[in-house]
Amino acid sequence: MAIDTLVRPDAGAQAGAKVNDFSIAVATANGTGSQTANLTLLRSFFKMGIPVHGKNIFPSNIQGQPTWYHIRVSKDGFVARRPPELLVAFNRDTMHQDVAMLEAGGVCVYNSDLRLNEGRSDLTYYPVPVKELLAGVDVKGKIKEYIANMTYVGVVAHLLGVPLDVIEGALEHHFGKRQKLVDSNFEVVRLAYDWAVANVAKADPYRVEPMNATEGLILMTGNEAGALGAVYGGVSVSGWYPITPSTSFIDALRDFLAKLRHDEDGRPTYSVVQAEDELAAIGMVVGAGWAGARALTATSGPGLSLMAEFLSLAYYAEVPAVVWDIQRVGPSTGLPTRTSQGDVGFAYTIGHGDTKHVLLFPSSIEECFEFGYLAHDLADTLQTPVLVLSDLDLGMNNWMGKPFDYPERPLQRGKVLSAEEVAALGDWGRYKDVDGDGIAYRTLPGNPNPAAAWFGRGTGHDEMARYSESPTDWEQNMARLARKFDTARTLVPGPAIEEEPGAQLAIVAYGTTRYAIEEARAQLAAAGVATSFMRVRALPIGDEVRDFVARHEDLVLIEMNRDAQLTAILRDELPEFAARIRPIAHLDGMPLTAAWVLERLMPFLPEEARRLMEGA
Amino acid sequence: MAIDTLVRPDAGAQAGAKVNDFSIAVATANGTGSQTANLTLLRSFFKMGIPVHGKNIFPSNIQGQPTWYHIRVSKDGFVARRPPELLVAFNRDTMHQDVAMLEAGGVCVYNSDLRLNEGRSDLTYYPVPVKELLAGVDVKGKIKEYIANMTYVGVVAHLLGVPLDVIEGALEHHFGKRQKLVDSNFEVVRLAYDWAVANVAKADPYRVEPMNATEGLILMTGNEAGALGAVYGGVSVSGWYPITPSTSFIDALRDFLAKLRHDEDGRPTYSVVQAEDELAAIGMVVGAGWAGARALTATSGPGLSLMAEFLSLAYYAEVPAVVWDIQRVGPSTGLPTRTSQGDVGFAYTIGHGDTKHVLLFPSSIEECFEFGYLAHDLADTLQTPVLVLSDLDLGMNNWMGKPFDYPERPLQRGKVLSAEEVAALGDWGRYKDVDGDGIAYRTLPGNPNPAAAWFGRGTGHDEMARYSESPTDWEQNMARLARKFDTARTLVPGPAIEEEPGAQLAIVAYGTTRYAIEEARAQLAAAGVATSFMRVRALPIGDEVRDFVARHEDLVLIEMNRDAQLTAILRDELPEFAARIRPIAHLDGMPLTAAWVLERLMPFLPEEARRLMEGA
Amino acid sequence: MDRAPKLNLVGLSKADYAAAPSTLCKGCGHNSVAAQLIQVAYELNLKPQDVIKLSGIGCSSKSPAYFLGQSHGFNSLHGRMPSLGTGALQANHSVRAIGISGDGDTGSIGLGQFKHMLRRNVRMVYIVENNGVYGLTKGQFSATADLGQSLKYAGTNPFPPIDICLEALAAGAGFVARAFAGDAKQVREVIKAGLSFRGTAVIDIISPCVAFNDEPDSTKSYAYGREHQRALQEIGFFPAQEEIVVADYGPGEMQVVELHDGSRMTLRKLEADYEPSDPTRAITRLRQADLAGELLTGVLYYDASRPSLAEASELPATPLSMLPDDTLRPSRETLSDLLAGYA
Amino acid sequence: MDRAPKLNLVGLSKADYAAAPSTLCKGCGHNSVAAQLIQVAYELNLKPQDVIKLSGIGCSSKSPAYFLGQSHGFNSLHGRMPSLGTGALQANHSVRAIGISGDGDTGSIGLGQFKHMLRRNVRMVYIVENNGVYGLTKGQFSATADLGQSLKYAGTNPFPPIDICLEALAAGAGFVARAFAGDAKQVREVIKAGLSFRGTAVIDIISPCVAFNDEPDSTKSYAYGREHQRALQEIGFFPAQEEIVVADYGPGEMQVVELHDGSRMTLRKLEADYEPSDPTRAITRLRQADLAGELLTGVLYYDASRPSLAEASELPATPLSMLPDDTLRPSRETLSDLLAGYA
């Protein structure tokens, strides 16, 4: 669990009430400004001290198509997706299917202007007369449409018991200094709230109560966290090309850089260049890395595909580079606004020839921040591309987390020689393995010692970086690169392991699948079924991963892709244990739920555990 | 062995003579026209009925850099690389290292104008006074330089016992109708030959004698054979971009098309377009495939990298496409004129997201021809890209083979519906799995039935090819694609298996490593060590591969890359046998030798077999 | 009582040329281009099955899904429609191709492919729905954005725009036109003429993005277009069979361009001395317009003398994709004959 | 007795600017360009460590290995040097960059990157060693090959050439010149001037490929160049300190262009009315030359007003790659302050 300071909500809740433990889905149309309303709700729960998480399930569209926002409110701190108990139905086009999706006992708040012809008797309905409510509001056109969404905020606040001042605080947070916007939006919220107080009889069990489980926490998207980490990692050049869901990474990067990174003369200590495509974006990054700057790009599947040739070059010429791949559903354009872990296999060996890359798998905003600077430390230390494989769910949604620790280690710039060091060495060669770790010493352009010059190339070269077609030069150099990759095994973040005594099953996963898995494990534990869990945080794997696998005969590996891509990698690298690594791989674009994980785990549980779960 | 009609050479050879069993290396400088001389020697041996193979070991350079040509003459039909016993040293720059490389007892024919200061007493030297010999020849400048190489042809012919009329025949073959060129070259050969007869005392044991082991065979490069196969496979569109070693594939394609493919009006029934890069080349192929033509491109590593995005699209939109990847040494530009099997892992899953591609691994000119049309049959049948992974060694060198069998099966165009068929079906949907094999029915642009239209896209789609972001549509479609890939397992060429009773080791390999392996196996067999051999000919693997692996506990997989790329794939797909698949992976750009294979096999042989071999 | 819809000469109603409803923003220029394409197809009596629609990626590139639902189409990769189209049209040169791209798709990622397709002169009406911005990814500057322009999201653009028409002229295109999405008739007539051109007909349509780049100071806005449009000609199109009917015109005012399929494009000159026959002149005029802040529209250049790629390739009348198997696979004898040369 | 080599102002001999011996063909135009680069660096008293050399892939792109062996260099990917250079020069804008590309590298695969780099105006002398052919892959047509030209290997070229200078002008480049490798002085002086330009200086050098495209009927051959070269100016270059020394000239015959580092380029007009200050004029003149079969050389266009990318980015004087760690990593306090806003 991400949150470990959980406080149980008030015990004095009335009987049957479902307090601080439910999911809401808000259905609206894209481009109607419902994000403000949804984030206001999200932040209100957060400000009440209740663990919360919001997921934007949006279409690849600018205006008019259906979009949903899911809010998970969980006193226990679970933030995985969960089918909603409450629905805000504000989109005529999907109303029917949205209502159909609710389980019995569900709640439906809907815009009554849209004439919902639903007669499910197992739901509680709350119609909201939006037009009527807004009749008195003095704004027009687009703004009115935008502000209309605030009506459901007011009604939901009343139904769940969110105090109005909390909502106002959330709006202030959202709009910052723009008080006029706060006021106009809050006016509508209050209007709807007051209307609801007067007209709506509460007939469902869901409500909230203040807790203090979010105290000291922050709420941020993974893309913001990663970008911020990069800023504190000293990134200074970025070449990029817009692509969902990575664009907001660069947006955040630019914002943070603009805030945090100017020299005494007020000049930016960075350069962010929008490239003409991803071939150029990665080219800029490799060029900058060669020249000695910390450089990154952010992209997603189609862009990653276009970077293959340059990544092959950077691997072989040994140039640091950082690529954030915010994964969306592929192949091809696929589902550009849905989440996945489908690029793992491709990224690990991207580029023709024998290439192997360091991959990092963040799972939380804390890790996004940490990997944000670590990626550059590793890229510089190892003089190689480092790919951070995040995903849309992590990158674009708001997640709770602890405030980030300021990096304690200074920037790790790796083996870069100064003019004096080159002179002192005398026989420096760009690709000599002096230390036996496969990592050679490099120099940067502009080094004032003329003997520091070397010629970068993707062609075969000897230890002095001279052109060479010699078979032994090639072989030895490639063997050194393999040695370097073994060094990487000892430098990348190790796995996060939770090992339970007497575990009936060991689960392996990476990235954001953790949340559904953690919740499923809690349910298993509650039923008396112990499981162990290893969350792989990087490739290549090191001893810890191997040892965990070696210790557990019953292993499943859960991942969000069709082809069990990490499974394939582990099976190759741990052939003696290949058969025990059994994949649960799945991809439909939606983040996993605990229920789904449980269902899929069932067949892998021992008979006895299965009985326990069926009883639970 | 490629040749199964071997005839032993004359038994009456004198004692100690090494007849029809040696290797020659010719060292010259690039761009001096030595290819003509070398091919003349090669074809002369071939015309004498002696199994032969030539390898061009050339630099990435146009003029002036060292280049070598290796000719293996083998009465037993072995065509793997073997360190040469005979050297033709015609390049001043490398003379020293070339001579040093010879084993004791070796023979060195050298251009005496170049002043070889070698005093190895364990070699036989034959100086050739090239300038003197050419003094009387009436040509000048560049031509003289070109023709100078003919002197070693004459001298070698005398030393080895190649009749002059055979040489003349080879020259006629080489120059076709251009009799003047035949004459001028032959004049120099004869001059040198006569000089040698008069002045050179034979002092070494190597010589040739006529056999009839090449009767009915042809000599061709893999690129020619593959291109010819494609022509007989009905290829009609090619987009391509020059890159060594694939360029000669397209050269051959254009030549063969120009010869063989015109309609009654003399119009070409094909179009070959030189693209501006590989992104465009594959784009043309995918466009043509979608429109219903059989289309191919040929490329090598860097170009393949640039095709990732389009291959991901073609996989998902289900468009037939054929890519010949003539592998050279990567990563990056690497060694552009050296051979490798380094793109296997990358090619199998090239493209972001869950992509899996059909790969074919030709190992001979017969298979190049066969896969040349088969690739199109498979691409059309499976509606997916098919990548043929050849290599520089196979593609650019001349190999013996049986004349190709004319394809007996008609073109397999797969499930393409006519206007009438669409009408008859009524409820046709582009991505419906009607037959349960994962392969849906398609229609082509220009189909006169307006109901035949469908909209191709890389975005999520339903069975009717309509845009869809539905999770179930995505999942079901991807599951169908996985089903289709399972169908591919039953359609691709099965492995070539030679299973020996009581085998002490099973060897798995693919492509051109077979020649060194076959020779090593023959040596093992001669020493009494039986081995089994499975040559994988395609991915995905089917039951035959699995069963072979299941039957053999001691397995090694030999491949020409650093990272044991096929090993990784097999370990993933056969996890229960992963540990028994032990890689012998190696890459230095040079084709394998039997000696190297033997040495690497040693540690995997049972104790007893090792002893047998050491005794041998 | 419903009235039966009006049918054209191939028996189709306008509705038969429609497709899925647009998911683009209301008011987006791309929607009006799609509407005109439907109209054009209807008026020209095109058989949908004789048309293919191709596009890259972007809002603009989505629009082939919104017209001619009975035509094959391919919404391909960002910036790579030119190569896909080249392959498709070499495979089947008998279909008419309508390519839809965006300014990001063509001017940024796709500039190389665009220009190389023009060099090859692939027969296609290549429409750039040019809004100076990346619509689908929400408002970044594209390569055609104005120098110094400020956008809420993207900040200030420090780079000079590329001009699609200028690039097309430099690449040797034989049909280069610009239109304004706000001028439906112009869009329609120029597309009609483009469909008769044997080669790549480049039509740069200023097509405002109401979501991200429609402020009046943007040269890609409706307001700017309406105020600054300067049409070189009033364009008309007359199919082969039809008589040319136009209002009175003085000598030299009207130019009739015979298109290769017998149809004619009429250009009523609005700028007396402009002849669309000299690429250098066209470039000069474009640059003048730029400096003057004009949105210059009309047919900038027309020259039908270069063969299309299919023509230069001397392709047979039957498209390659429809050749029978026995044409595609040479006979058994040819193989043995050929192999004899390698023995 | 050996004579001590002559040293320049930074104490280096010409040999200090040499590098590995060329592996290109004897007589290849690229070799003479490399020789001139050595000469230029020597004459300009460049410190090798202040220079970086960048290239794509091709014979031309190999040549950075053959000059300035004491400078850092990067022989990158086919057609992708512009982006690599952009990144490298944003990371370190204090070095002078010499980019070497080929016509295939720039005109075919790299056209998009080339043009977009020009839009950004990255400070680099960008030399295209233009031989109309792919040398390294043995003789295919590149995008600058002549229309209708026949080559032994490649057949007949059905496509019109792209013109590197025209493309550069269309993309807004501020320094556009053409030279002929057979004219060493011109090559040398124009490179010198280019090195003083703050932005991309495009120099299209016709550099014959003796192996594959040196037949006299090729516009990229030595013979053609010698016969058809028409120089717009005689170019001179004078460093800041030096006095301008030229032969007598009449009024209006000589133009002195002050370069931003105080050095000056002198243009002695060989074509009386040509001023290299108007891009439209330059385009017109280029097209004229094309029609007339001239190999037009000289400075086609010069305009130093656009800021380079580094300038537009307002980069600090210290290159980004050399900023100290504490400038690169904001303080501890900034982090907690910033995070407070997310609580």
Ligand SMILES: Cc1ncc(C[n+]2csc(CCOP(=O)(O)OP(=O)(O)O)c2C)c(N)n1
């Ligand atoms: C390789 C790749 N990179 C990035 C993207 C993301 N992307 C989609 S559309 C688009 C820009 C579209 O702009 P434009 O062509 O002008 O079309 P508009 O939406 O403005 O009509 C981008 C960058 C992508 N789909 N593929």
Ligand SMILES: Cc1ncc(C[n+]2csc(CCOP(=O)(O)OP(=O)(O)O)c2C)c(N)n1
């Ligand atoms: C991605 C990629 N495709 C193809 C090649 C093969 N290739 C190497 S150089 C070259 C052409 C070079 O032509 P040009 O730039 O004109 O240089 P020149 O050799 O003529 O100087 C090609 C196609 C490559 N190295 N990389």
Ligand code: SF4
């Ligand atoms: S975002 Fe712009 S380009 Fe896209 S649909 Fe909306 S208005 Fe059109």
Ligand code: SF4
């Ligand atoms: S092939 Fe041509 S371009 Fe290459 S080195 Fe030789 S002459 Fe120069």
Ligand SMILES: [Mg+2]
């Ligand atoms: Mg746009």
Ligand SMILES: [Mg+2]
């Ligand atoms: Mg060239």
